[in-house]
Amino acid sequence: xxxxxxxxxxxxxxxxxxxxxxxxxxxxxxxxxxxxxxxxxxxxxxxxxxxxxxxxxxxxxxxxxxxxxxxxxxxxxxxxxxxxxxxxxxxxxxxxxxxxxxxxxxxxxxxxxxxxxxxxxxxxxxxxxxxxxxxxxxxxxxxxxxxxxxxxxxxxxxxxxxxxxxxxxxxxxxxxxxxxxxxxxxxxxxxxxxxxxxxxxxxxxxxxxxxxxxxxxxxxxxxxxxxxxxxxxxxxxxxxxxxxxxxxxxxxxxxxxxxxxxxxxxxxxxxxxxxxxxxxxxxxxxxxxxxxxxxxxxxxxxxxxxxxxxxxxxxxxxxxxxxxxxxxxxxxxxxxxxxxxxxxxxxxxxxxxxxxxxxxxxxxxxxxxxxxxxxxxxxxxxxxxxxxxxxxxxxxxxxxxxxxxxxxxxxxxxxxxxxxxxxxxxxxxxxxxxxxxxxxxxxxxxxxxxxxxxxxxxxxxxxxxxxxxxxxxxxxxxxxxxxx
RNA sequence: GGCCCCAUCGUCUAGUGGUUAGGACGCCAGGUUCUCAUCCUGGCAACCAGAGUUCGAUUCUCUGUGGGGUCACCA
Numbered sequence: 001x002x003x004x005x006x007x008x009x010x011x012x013x014x015x016x017x018x019x020x021x022x023x024x025x026x027x028x029x030x031x032x033x034x035x036x037x038x039x040x041x042x043x044x045x046x047x048x049x050x051x052x053x054x055x056x057x058x059x060x061x062x063x064x065x066x067x068x069x070x071x072x073x074x075x076x077x078x079x080x081x082x083x084x085x086x087x088x089x090x091x092x093x094x095x096x097x098x099x100x101x102x103x104x105x106x107x108x109x110x111x112x113x114x115x116x117x118x119x120x121x122x123x124x125x126x127x128x129x130x131x132x133x134x135x136x137x138x139x140x141x142x143x144x145x146x147x148x149x150x151x152x153x154x155x156x157x158x159x160x161x162x163x164x165x166x167x168x169x170x171x172x173x174x175x176x177x178x179x180x181x182x183x184x185x186x187x188x189x190x191x192x193x194x195x196x197x198x199x200x201x202x203x204x205x206x207x208x209x210x211x212x213x214x215x216x217x218x219x220x221x222x223x224x225x226x227x228x229x230x231x232x233x234x235x236x237x238x239x240x241x242x243x244x245x246x247x248x249x250x251x252x253x254x255x256x257x258x259x260x261x262x263x264x265x266x267x268x269x270x271x272x273x274x275x276x277x278x279x280x281x282x283x284x285x286x287x288x289x290x291x292x293x294x295x296x297x298x299x300x301x302x303x304x305x306x307x308x309x310x311x312x313x314x315x316x317x318x319x320x321x322x323x324x325x326x327x328x329x330x331x332x333x334x335x336x337x338x339x340x341x342x343x344x345x346x347x348x349x350x351x352x353x354x355x356x357x358x359x360x361x362x363x364x365x366x367x368x369x370x371x372x373x374x375x376x377x378x379x380x381x382x383x384x385x386x387x388x389x390x391x392x393x394x395x396x397x398x399x400x401x402x403x404x405x406x407x408x409x410x411x412x413x414x415x416x417x418x419x420x421x422x423x424x425x426x427x428x429x430x431x432x433x434x435x436x437x438x439x440x441x442x443x444x445x446x447x448x449x450x451x452x453x454x455x456x457x458x459x460x461x462x463x464x465x466x467x468x469x470x471x472x473x474x475x476x477x478x479x480x481x482x483x484x
Numbered sequence: 485g486g487c488c489c490c491a492u493c494g495u496c497u498a499g500u501g502g503u504u505a506g507g508a509c510g511c512c513a514g515g516u517u518c519u520c521a522u523c524c525u526g527g528c529a530a531c532c533a534g535a536g537u538u539c540g541a542u543u544c545u546c547u548g549u550g551g552g553g554u555c556a557c558c559a
Contacts, residue, residue: 013559048558113557120556129486130555155557173489182487182555190557197559221488221554244490245553251495254553283508287497291507310497312490313552320496320509330522363522430518441518453520 006038007211010071011201013045014056017263018063020316021216021246021255024281028243029214030069031297031304041208042074044085045201047194057085063264067274068297073208081208086200093195096203096233097156097188105232106188108154109136110147131184132157156189158228166224171212171241171306178224186225198222202229205238214241214306217313218254241306244285246316255316271344271368272321276328280321285310294327322366329365334358344368350379356463360455378464382450382472384479389446392439395480401440402447402477404429406470414466423458447476 008029012022033040042064044057057075064070073079083089100106109132116132123130137159139147147154164180188199195203205213220242230237248259255262261270267277275296282300283293286309292299329337338354345351361374390398408429412421430440445457448469454460461469 011559015559045559051558109557116557127485157557170489176488178488184555187557192557194557196557201559216553217489218553219559222559224488242489247552249495251551284496287507289498291498293496293508310490314497315495317495317509323509326522361521364520427518437518445519451519455520457518 005209005211006033006036007041007209008033008038008214009041009043009205009208009210011043011045011204011215012060013048013051014053014060015048015051016053016056017265018060019255019262020264020267020277020281021262023063023067023264023277024246024284025214025216025243026064026067026069027278027281027300028304028306028309029212031301032212032214032306033072034301035304038211039072039079040069041079041081041210042071042084043204043208044075045197046085046087047197047200049087049192049194059265066268067278086195086204089200089204090193090195092207093189093199093203094193097195097199100158100188100232101156103232104159106156106158107137108139108144108148109157109185109187110139110152110154111135129182134185137185153191155187155191157185157187158225158232160185160228166227168223168227168237168240170220171214171239172244172309173242173311176220176223180224180228183224183228186228188229198225198229202226202233202235206230206233206235210238212239212241212306214243217242217245241309243306243309244311244313246284247313249316249318251315260318269369271365271370272325273328273340273368276325277321279328280324284316285312285314294324326363326366329368330363334362337362341368341371344371346372346376348379349375353378353463360459360463364455377449377451377454378460384447384450384472384476386479386482388452389443389476389479391442391446392436393443398443399477399480401433401435401443402473402480404433405444406473406477409470409473412466417462417466417469419458419462422461426458448472 010022010026010029012018030040032038042061044060046052046057061071061074061076071077073081073084075084078084086093097106101108111132119133120130136157160183161180165177166180166183167175167177169175186198187196189195204210223240223242227237246255247253248255250259253259257263261267264277268274278297279293279295282295282304286304288295288299288303332340334355337358341354345354357375357378361371364374365371393401405426408425409422412425426444430437441457442452445454446452448457448461448464464472
């Protein structure tokens, strides 16, 4: 093999529900690894004990599962670089931080949080950039030893060099350059002994032989910290690709909870199909050569190249997602649709009707949770609005129409209560009486469903059944005469 | 505010030193039709601005403007 092994990773922290942005990053890392026959690694970054949410790790793994993006290596499946949970690797980070101290690349810092806060306040007031003032950087070895002996709490910081160009090549944006003067003396080990993200990510990516770091664009500005660390360790850099973030559907700001749905779980709960959501994530900010928009994971893997990702932030266009979801729903077999619909069928829905009802709503579903609204009139009591009923005709006329319709339908046995028979009878009546199609059919629709927008009339009546249809027609007849 | 990233229809994109700047979603109109939806047809709609390079810039360069990100013992 001429090109070296591709190993990608995704490194979520178990602090809550997974964001669609994270899923998008997962998708890209997965696809790239698969395309190059490499490995896709899942690593759990749980170095902030205060933010950890129980069960979040399991949730992440289950989502990867639902979307068919399983990790080749990770906490559950294991792998040659286990453990894959950072809280289980504390000793590794300690050792590496220690190594940096011995090499003179890092130092102990005993400053209290209080002092740092005051320092920042001062800097803010002076309009100077908020940075650590390096007070502890030049402590003598004796001073350090004595503070350590007294068990004073400390952190370990990186000695960031002055006036140094820090640059790297981003697969999506080309060369990006920073000045090391912009970089703070980063904390590597926190006072609780846990590593910060910056130390852990560099150490683990190196140890786990990650070849490509594909992550969100919001990490660009901390990349120089990571580069400086790689240099301090004298390790080779991975290839970076910073993927544009998603903006809220209104185009304002990074996609966030405040502006609507953001978690993968809540999209699923609304009845977006995983395949549709994934497809949407594929074509958001990226296009195939021939601009096909409906594609499977395998087709995506075949074509995906991070270099082709758009460089600009993209708006999360819900309308387009909805369009895709509708397509995926319509492409489902009825059997599959029924099974996917299960969680969205209300408990009072007479489930034996599902097979008959399905064709009436299949092309009307945008998300699966639309099921309830689309079908409620079938099995729940309806309210008939007199105004809708009499919209295009007089009360007397409508009463006459209902009366005749009822007697016509009464002659139809329950066995013959079928779409075709209903259609024939009702059309005959309408034609014989020369009633306006629009007015008559809409009036009947309102009488039977209580709504002005429904699936086709005869099919709907067939599903509702002989008894209920007639009772609703009678109910409508009463409504016609009701004085308001 | 400092630093960094970005800029083609409302949105997602294709594309080129000379094109009628293409497609998709959305929107509008028409067709099918008992309404809605599906489906089909058509339409509206974009190269952020200024300067430079050039015979010629949407395309290359610079500046401006606009948008976004980031500035923690959070990731």
